[in-house]
Amino acid sequence: MEIGNLTRLEILSIPGGSLTGIFPSFVFNLSTLNIINLANNSLSGSLPVDIYHKLPKLEELYLSFNQLTGGLTANIGNLTRLKYLFLANNRLTGELPDELGNLKLEKVNVNNNSLFGTIPISMFNLSTIKMMELSANQFSGHLPSTIGLSLSNLEELYLGDNRLTGVIPSSITNASILTILDMGPNFLTGAVPNFGNLRLLKRLLIGENNLTGESSSPELRFFSSLTNCRYLELIEVSLNQLNGILPASIGNFSISLQVFRAFGCQINGAIPDEIGNLSSLADLYLDSNQLTGFIPRTLGKLRRLQRIYLEYNKLDGFIPAELCQLSNLGDLYLSNNMLYGSIPTCLGELKSFRRLYLDSNKLESTVPLNLWNLEDLLELNLSSNSLRGSLPLDIKNLKVVNQLDLSQNQFSGDIPTSTGSMQSLVSLFFAHNKFQGSIPESLGNIRSLESLDLSYNNFSGLIPKSLETLNYLQYFDVSHNRLEGEIPVGGRFANFTAQSFLQNYALCSETRPQFPHCGKSLERSKSKNVVGLMKYIPPPIIVLIFAMSITLLIVRRRKTYRQLPTSGISLGVAWRRISYQELREATNDFSETNILGSGSFCSVYEGTLSDGLNVAVKVFNFQSERVTKSFDIECKILSTIRHRNLVRIIGCCSNTEFKALILEYMPNGSLEKWLYSHNYFLDILKRLDIAIDVALALEYLHHGLTFTVLHCDLKPSNVLLDQDMVGRVGDFGIAKLFGQGESIAQTKTLATIGYMAPEYGSEGIVSTSGDVYSFGIMLLEMYTRKKPTDAIFGEKLSLKSWVSHSLDENKIIEVVDANLLRREDTNFSAKEQCVLSILALAMECLINSPMERISMREVGARLEKIKTTFLRTTKDAKDGNGKKINEY
Incomplete structure (x- = not known):
């Protein structure tokens, strides 16, 4: 018998993927149906009108997880017995009809569609409603001021991931049996209301809005009101503008609280010691704030704690040894603070560790040996500290680690050959240390390696040919070492630019024009042997040879630097x-x-x-x-x-x-065009890539040659973009070329107003520091989209002082290009921190005294670090529920 002939059928349930095509027409022959469950199929097309007219007894309709399109019409009001309406995860559009509010709905779920418009006020008058799930749509407008007054049976309200504006009405607290309240992310504003009347509340999610604390008090008093919610399990207030202090009363939160997320909220002051009372806490997210003071030792009492995120704050003091009592701790992120002292030895006893980030602090001393024995550790970052010592053979015990970053420290000695047995490594960063000896051939055994940075060390010998077998290698840098011999050409090496190999002792290549042919390099090696024999030659002969060598060098330099004639120019070989x-x-x-x-x-x-x-x-x-x-x-x-x-x-x-x-020819024109034209746009990362390109060019001009070149007129119009949007510095019309030993000179030629260093404009003094200053101005311009000669600037206000004031007041969003950074952006906190770091670096380039400015070599390294941090932060971004997700 066909289903359509079952005229007394009351329940029709066909879930699980067997239905395709449009809504089955036989259903409309079954006028006695009470329940229809066709969820988790592949139904397409819009809901037929007959569903509203031929099923008068319908009480429950389950159509979630299909591919339905179209929208709901006013005819839904004909389903007067409807109690449950589940249409989640379809492709529905349009507005919700007011007639929904005339039904006696108990549960409605239209999550993850493309519905828009305002939510009908009638739906907030449904006294029968127990669950309302409207999240992940495009609903807009204000919430009614009377919300909650008629929702006496409401237990779960989901309004997150929409476009709602206005304040959270305090009347919501009249829905006194609410257990779940989800209103984030949206564009809600105003102060967070007192939720203390919601005594049954288990989950509060109001993150990713524009909510604030009370202006009348520096304390965030709404947290105190939550102490009345004795069943609270999760608090999510992240990515708001709370700008206040955590009250000590947070220690009185429910003993059931497992998750406390308040990252990226401009919270300042100290973390209260009372936080140690939250005995059930598993996840603590307070990163990307302005917290000061010490890390509370009382955290050691929270034996269920699994994740601690305190990175990007201003915490100082020692890492408390009490953290070693947290036997379930998997993630500890303390990056980018001002912590000092040594790494507690007992941290190496926490076998539960999966991710340990202590980078960008002021830690010193050696790394505890037992830290290298954490066999289940996935990620370890100790970079940008003052750690020292050598690496032990036991480093091989980090068997599953995939990211290891020890860069920007003072580590020394050889890289142990046992490093090659770390088969899970994807990223290995040892740059800016004092490592020496040869690069181990065994690194070629790490088949999964994608990034390898050994730059700025004292490595000698050859680049191992075994590295040619690393088929996944995407980033490679051995620059600024003492390497020699031929640059490998196999595998991925054809993809690496000359930047990866610059500033070494005697590297050669048959395919890279930036390096001498290997035949010439061998001659250089022979000359080394000759020098070695000099100690057997009598002193007068040595003096004579030395004098002749100096004379020959002077003659050659005069030929190199002689002024070109105005006509009949002798072209280079490649010209x-x-x-x-x-x-x-x-x-x-x-x-x-x-x-x-x-x-x-x-x-x-x-x-x-x-x-x-x-x-x-x-x-x-x-x-x-x-x-x-x-x-x-x-x-x-x-x-x-x-x-x-x-x-x-x-x-x-x-x-x-x-x-x-x-x-x-540069097909993409100038950086200036891309910054100021309404037809073009560069996002944060692309601007950072271009800034790195320019920094590398200036580093090469200042430090990468046997002589020094000053550009003297760096600005966005002189930075051009090739077909791949790679930044190229051009226009050397007023540049200066210094010989060896020269570092400063005077000139009568003036560069562009607004970009000149103070000493350049007032005294005509040019130096590498002057280019650094111009680069700093350009960085500010790139991220503010304001020229230094903009009309808003004058005698009392400059681009530099304008940005400096915003940094001091922590209001960078007021000066950053409005197209670049919006509070509603995904990963807003990570983007804000990235721009903050860039602007802070720019200010270091703009120090008035040229002697105190940093060099382009350091600028380039810092920008690369900012980029790495930004990519890692966005890759480990947090979703709407505050969980870290692995996607960029």
């Missing part, structure tokens, strides 16, 4: 000789339609050479000796340097009446 006629044809006779930009010294045209190569032709306005000098300077500098983040010169054309440089 092309391009005639004036070819340039005319390439640029359509220098047509205005081909102009990319123009300035006081030159105009730049887009062109296509006879071989099809797209180029930018920089034609100098031939009017003065100053213009000729600018052309000569740019020729000299661009012919002697080459770097991934510098605009590459292809050739030039020069005669007595015409001078032009032919440059690599």
